[in-house]
Amino acid sequence: MNNGSMRAVGVIPGRREVALLQHAMPRVSGPTELKVRTLDVGICGTDREICSFAYGTPPDGSDYLVLGHEALGEVVETGPGVTKFKTGDLVVPTVRRPCPHDHCPSCRDARQDFCFTGDFTERGIKMTHGFMTEYFVEDQAHLNIVPRALRDVAVLVEPLTVAEKALAQVWQVQQRLPWNNGSSGLRGAGKTAVVLGAGPVGILGAMALLVNGFKTYVYSRSAEPNPKAALVNSIGAKYISSATTSLADFAREVGTIDLVYEALGVAKISFEVMKVLGLNGVFVFTGIPPHKPAIPVEADSLMRQVVLMNQAIIGTVNADRPAFETAIRDLGTFQERWPDSLSKIITGRHPMENYRELLLGKAAGIKNVITVAQ
Numbered sequence: 001m002n003n004g005s006m007r008a009v010g011v012i013p014g015r016r017e018v019a020l021l022q023h024a025m026p027r028v029s030g031p032t033e034l035k036v037r038t039l040d041v042g043i044c045g046t047d048r049e050i051c052s053f054a055y056g057t058p059p060d061g062s063d064y065l066v067l068g069h070e071a072l073g074e075v076v077e078t079g080p081g082v083t084k085f086k087t088g089d090l091v092v093p094t095v096r097r098p099c100p101h102d103h104c105p106s107c108r109d110a111r112q113d114f115c116f117t118g119d120f121t122e123r124g125i126k127m128t129h130g131f132m133t134e135y136f137v138e139d140q141a142h143l144n145i146v147p148r149a150l151r152d153v154a155v156l157v158e159p160l161t162v163a164e165k166a167l168a169q170v171w172q173v174q175q176r177l178p179w180n181n182g183s184s185g186l187r188g189a190g191k192t193a194v195v196l197g198a199g200p201v202g203i204l205g206a207m208a209l210l211v212n213g214f215k216t217y218v219y220s221r222s223a224e225p226n227p228k229a230a231l232v233n234s235i236g237a238k239y240i241s242s243a244t245t246s247l248a249d250f251a252r253e254v255g256t257i258d259l260v261y262e263a264l265g266v267a268k269i270s271f272e273v274m275k276v277l278g279l280n281g282v283f284v285f286t287g288i289p290p291h292k293p294a295i296p297v298e299a300d301s302l303m304r305q306v307v308l309m310n311q312a313i314i315g316t317v318n319a320d321r322p323a324f325e326t327a328i329r330d331l332g333t334f335q336e337r338w339p340d341s342l343s344k345i346i347t348g349r350h351p352m353e354n355y356r357e358l359l360l361g362k363a364a365g366i367k368n369v370i371t372v373a374q
């Protein structure tokens with residue numbers, strides 16, 4: 001092991017370059033910090049967008065940003081004040097770090113996912129280096145223990161937190177409807193959910209909806225047969241292609257829609273599907289579309305509908321610690337229920353040297369992972 005520096009994949013925005021870099025080996029410097037050996041790092045659309053220089057800001061004083069925010073690692077060193085972790089533990093880090101302002105009540109309450117000032121940082125995205133490197137140091141407040149049994153799939157925890165935070169908000173909003181809780185004890189029992197998009201966030205979201213009892217449909221573009229559709233159908237959700245099924249036919253087949261979980265990042269189809277959201281329904285946006293020319297939306301009829309049907313439209317970003325804990329628990333449930341389907345979400349494992357095709361090449365497969373260490 002080289003004590004001076006280690007390999008990292010990062011962007012150099014000033015030169016518009018994506019590169020394999022030498023990055024300083026981090027050291028435990030605070031009592032509650034841990035050093036973690038990176039095992040797996042997932043790649044997603046956010047990383048690819050940072051590599052197109054749409055956003056992504058290096059830390060102050062650095063001309064590069066180490067990428068990677070979806071990570072699994074193993075604790076190799078603990079500070080003297082670390083109470084919750086020991087060497088050898090598997091851990092998944094959260095992504096967002098709080099802003100420094102005393103007047104930000106959410107950050108002061110460890111809820112930086114709801115930061116009021118915008119001065120938060122995010123590892124691998126905004127002003128803090130990410131995990132696409134051999135080791136990282138992190139405070140215990142930002143790490144979550146993962147059971148050994150989830151070693152091969154725990155890199156999916158972070159993308160699953162998108163659904164977990166979304167669902168936590170859906171439960172809160174729907175407390176306005178205290179009458180129709182399912183008799184099975186599952187909060188989605190007797191209700192219907194639609195997932196838009198069949199990428200990793202969509203498929204993991206469909207799994208989370210199913211374990212909460214929802215009848216779950218996934219509406220996505222690609223015509224069947226295709227591997228994502230097969231995966232969706234294998235878990236007991238139903239895949240419907242927007243290329244071969246019109247919105248009207250889709251709505252007829254699905255019936256009353258209680259929840260739409262958008263995981264696509266495309267406004268046109270999202271606002272189309274909003275038109276068929278049911279009475280007292282919730283529509284959750286999680287996708288971030290790129291800036292594009294304006295499109296027509298039937299705004300008056302949508303506004304009428306949202307009011308007259310008591311609908312809630314929610315946007316959600318990032319995730320808090322409880323969402324990570326729920327994601328880890330649910331991933332265990334997914335592994336018991338659908339071991340083959342869950343492992344099929346990871347369609348490629350690559351060495352760090354493949355970073356270029358993974359980040360800049362044509363998107364392929366479902367979830368690609370960089371295996372930093374075994």
Ligand SMILES: [Zn+2]
Binds near residue numbers: 043044045046070159
């Ligand atoms: Zn991501």
Ligand SMILES: [Zn+2]
Binds near residue numbers: 099100104117118120
């Ligand atoms: Zn804040």
